[in-house]
Amino acid sequence: MTTFSSNEVDNWLAHMQHELSAIASTDGAFLMIGIRTGGVDVGRHLHEALELEEPLGELNISFYRDDFSTIGLHPVVGPSQVPVSVEGRHIVLVDDVLSTGRTVRAAMNEIFDYGRPASITLAVLVQRRGHELPIRADIIGHTLDVPDDEHVSLDANTMTVSVGQKNQ
């Protein structure tokens, strides 16, 4: 089991913040939306560091997942909150770990049910291999090449990332 310390994670966040600032200066103010729960944790840090004015949106994608008929509803994480209209806006969608891409697809489907954004930029703390859909992040904190049977997870309390065996 490997753990990336909070210092290392801070470096990744700083890198993301730097790239996001660059976007803001070219395209204008974007709207940040985090995917519950890891994406919201990452989003909060970025939102604060970038001093964004508009509140961070939070998406509960449980109702947009594609595995409903096999494993039913996922544990409940509270209703989505998107306080600002997405219509015609540039969205930065934030998640903690991008692997298969299904979570991001669900999140995008949900965003489009709120309205029609001008664009969506995907920002993830960690991009790993194992993608099953043609979805790649535009802004990446860190790329990890770990085997498929290993799990990458963010601990929001300590802001550390650990890599370990998936418990079946």
Next chain:
Amino acid sequence: MRKSDPQFNQLNKLHHFLSIDGLDKTTLTHILDTAEGFTSVNDKSIKNVPLLRGKTVANLFFENSTRTRTAFELAAKRLSADILNIDLVSSSTKKGESLLDTLRVLEALQSDMFVVRHSDSGAADFIARHVSPAINVINGGDGQHAHPTQAMLDMFTIRRHKGSFDNLCVVIIGDIKHSRVARSGIAALVTLGVPDVRVVGPQTLMPADVESLGVTVYQDINKALAGADVVMGLRLQNERMTSATIPSTGEFFQAYGLTPERLRLAKPDAIVMHPGPTNRGVEIAASVADGEQSVILQQVTFGIAVRMAVMSIIMGHGEEVRLLEMNNV
């Protein structure tokens, strides 16, 4: 020799929603928590989620009810399901076709879920036991027995206003004897841990041994309302007059109607609930029904999220069941 509860499938997952009886506090809380997730669906410009896309929900209403049927229809549509409204009040059942035969025909229409309302207590249970195992059944009200989705939306409303169920005093007024709403509501309140559940009404409207449900019985409305946090009125049906259980609606209102004066006996922040439609001037004074403490309209709104939650929870294991069926053959 406990009889098997048909609400749970072989994997012990909730597969039908027939009654509050048989569900524990964890399950009820899970339904309430899930319903919270659905309350924001209205905030989007596309007011639905794709959870039940491609699924068909059939409303089998053997008893008239526009309100409940519409509520289920709306919940199903918000889940992107297709809806079949089947009016069985006037059709084949009157021609003498047995309930079982009617079910076979309906199964042939290949619905994924039945929402059932019937005048026989135990009808939802019967239907659940006799349809194909892949179909989920929701009890939309069976005779005097149960109306579990109503109970859940009532509990959701209470939790939204009161935070928790501990330390609450809940008073239910009216025709407990004939009310499936009361039975399911009492079961939910007791299971969720409400310590003081009171029922009040004339003895003619109390079922036998009602205390065995876990309630205290009152015949005096003033004593019953003292210190109540939640006051729930029940609809008084017209048949009660003809069946000689009460003399008149006027006398009922005199003795048990929820007036502003009586409401003052409850706690100042008590909420007033009613499953609807309300009989103003019979169970409840118009000013109370429309007053600040009334949450009656909220109950209707919450009913959508709660029904979406119930439908999603029970339908979420279709594939598992189908695989089981294939393996069992």
Next chain:
Amino acid sequence: MTELQINNARVIDPLNVFDEHRSLYIKNGKLTDSSAADAPIIDATGLIACPGFIDLYARLREPGYSRKGTIESEGCAAIKAGFTTVFCAPDTNPVIDSIATVELIKQKANAANGPRIVPIAALTAALNGERLSEMATLFRAGCRILGHADRPIKDTGVLLSAMEYASSFNIPIMVRPIENAITGNGCAHAGSVATRLGLPGLTVAAETVALSQLIELCRCTGCRLHLSRLSSGRAIEMVRQAKNDHLPVTADVGIHHLYFTHEQLEGFDVNFHSAVPFRSVEDRDALRTGVRDGTIDAICSDHAPHDKDSKLAPFPSSAAGLSAFDSFIPLLLALPDLLNMSLIDVIAKITSGPARIIDPDDNYSLTKDAPADIILIDTHAQARLAADEFLSHGLNSPLVGLNNLAEVIDEDVNLVGQVQHSFIAGNEKTK
């Protein structure tokens, strides 16, 4: 077959207070005290021999409801239950209120060659509770008791007349006490289970109000009153009091009511939907006490076979009644332990007990010259309760496929017992 000898049986003869091993001799349809050397012998080692059972109340469904059963099929099942005489309920179609129907039933009974069938004639024409039936004529034609099935006699004046009239001819009447104005559409005992399940309830008052009326009418008419299929503890108290007052009152209880309570209704189990409701544990225990202390004179089957479809409906719409014959023997044989009674006293409740209800001077026993209605029971043989072993057309019994009652109630009751031979007037009846 004219002569027969039965050896090595444990002979239980309640009227003669006899419970010992001895031989029985049958000649020309009657019991006798010896037999010819070449008479066929049945070795009944390990078996009990007793007078054939008498069932005071069973529905044979013919004429009129042959989809549910026939005199032949139900007669066969009755033999399996040990009954050599069956009193059949009057609510056939047509109702047993005419000689024509009585004759029809007799003919069918003869053709079926099963148990003796005694029709219970209706007290009122068409069981409508309005006009008296031709009681004397029906009584003479062999209807040894008159009754009213589960139908109401709404007009108390008619009930009074019926009892006065019956009393004139010394005809006993059999009535199930039920006040229809109180029952409404009740389908289950009004108690905690029905309340929780939302099933319309049948209060005890529906039985006791009618019962007190019947007892008072018996007091003033002197009519011999047999109270059929009681269900509550309060009713037992009232009968006890009536007997203390020396009124000509007798009572019976259905065998299932000595076992089941309203707790069996959990899950809307239609197998326990009975017109005579299964009440509380206290009520059931009072019925048991009543059997033990003699307040209850007889146990009947209350046999109600139904076709499968009638029970395939939600509880309130399902047909009421249990098929009782095929499970009767194992339930009866478990009673001595359950009720803390001797076997001979239990057997009295379905032999001499019912006989004396019909005729207080009846000597229903294994005495010399009595008709040779005898059954031989193997108390250890496996009971035949599998669905394909049922002889009744009605499979509506909660005991189908059971080996022990613990699968249904909170009591460990092994279900055993089989009738190996059944003789009516010395003729062996096939099972």
